[in-house]
Amino acid sequence: QVQLVQSGAEVKKPGASVKVSCKASGYTFTSYGISWVRQAPGQGLEWMGWISAYNGNTNYAQKLQGRVTMTTDTSTSTAYMELRSLRSDDTAVYYCARTNYGSGNRWFDPWGQGTLVTVSS
Amino acid sequence: DIQLTQSPSFLSASVGDRVTITCRASQGISSYLAWYQQKPGKAPKLLIYAASTLQSGVPSRFSGSGSGTEFTLTISSLQPEDFATYYCQQLNSYHALTFGGGTKVEIK
Numbered sequence: 001q002v003q004l005v006q007s008g009a010e011v012k013k014p015g016a017s018v019k020v021s022c023k024a025s026g027y028t029f030t031s032y033g034i035s036w037v038r039q040a041p042g043q044g045l046e047w048m049g050w051i052s053a054y055n056g057n058t059n060y061a062q063k064l065q066g067r068v069t070m071t072t073d074t075s076t077s078t079a080y081m082e083l084r085s086l087r088s089d090d091t092a093v094y095y096c097a098r099t100n101y102g103s104g105n106r107w108f109d110p111w112g113q114g115t116l117v118t119v120s121s
Numbered sequence: 122d123i124q125l126t127q128s129p130s131f132l133s134a135s136v137g138d139r140v141t142i143t144c145r146a147s148q149g150i151s152s153y154l155a156w157y158q159q160k161p162g163k164a165p166k167l168l169i170y171a172a173s174t175l176q177s178g179v180p181s182r183f184s185g186s187g188s189g190t191e192f193t194l195t196i197s198s199l200q201p202e203d204f205a206t207y208y209c210q211q212l213n214s215y216h217a218l219t220f221g222g223g224t225k226v227e228i229k
Contacts (some may be wrong), residue, residue: 035218037165045157045165045208045220059216062122095164106212107155109176111164 002026004034004096004112011118012086019082020115022096029077030054033099035108036070036081038092046092050099050106051079086119093117123147123211127221133229140196142224144209149189153212156185156194159223160205169194170212204228 007021022034036048049060051070058070069082079096094115097108124147134140144154152172157165167176169185172192182197196203209221 037220044223045159045210047210047218047220050218061217103215104151104153104171104212106218107167107170107210108157108165109167109170111166114164 002098002110004098004110006094006096006112006115009116009118011120014087014119014121016086016119017082017084018086018117019080020094020096020117022079022081022112024077024079024098027098029072030074033101033106034070034072034079035097035099035106037095037097037108037111039095039114040089040092043092048081048094052101053079054101083117086117088119091117091119122217122219123150123214125209125211125219125221127207127209127224130222130224132224132226134199134226135229136199136201138199140199140203140226142194142207142209142226144187144192144194144221146190146192146211146213150211150213152188154185154187154192155210155212156183157208157210158203158205159208165208168207199226201228 005023030053033052035050051058053072071080096112099106126145128143154172156169159165173185184195206223206225208223
């Protein structure tokens with residue numbers, strides 16, 4: 001079955017960086033993109049960006065431009081999200097999700113199980 | 122960016138009730154809208170895409186409608202496993218796939 005498995009929880013100090021992985025299985029990795037979404041404690045969903053697993057093209061949320069980098073490794077069917085210069089308000093659960101290509105079709109299904117990133121001094 | 126406003130933000134209902142959640146977009150998005158269900162401590166799950174297409178495996182008591190700027194998610198007969206938070210998401214903008222603020226459905 002189609003599955004996305006994310007790396008484990010992280011605790012980071014302010015100013016540090018974090019890199020979360022998302023390993024895909026059960027489908028042809030390059031036939032879909034991967035989106036990243038985060039959810040702060042008790043809050044709603046925030047779209048962070050998207051990467052094409054086919055050619056590596058990316059699209060990032062404006063508020064994260066310059067701090068976030070999304071990459072893929074097609075040899076291992078794994079996507080990565082790196083967030084730099086961490087602040088306390090980056091504390092959240094980070095999700096990856098498989099995403100169709102094509103404008104209007106890019107719903108998210110399935111999602112990874114989530115990775116808790118805690119930023120604390 | 123396109124803004125999505127969900128209403129209500131909180132809803133108290135009983136098993137068997139018909140429940141309707143509204144999602145309004147700040148500009149027209151055709152039928153490019155998805156709905157998700159999230160239970161506490163779990164990842165969101167896709168319910169509906171293209172405004173009204175039920176994802177495979179989702180019970181038929183869920184339905185979606187609308188186009189342009191106003192959309193609805195309806196649960197025809199609320200079941201105990203449906204108590205969760207529901208989010209809409211617009212799929213129209215290439216540059217930002219924004220979510221609504223969420224609607225929490227709780228047991229009355």
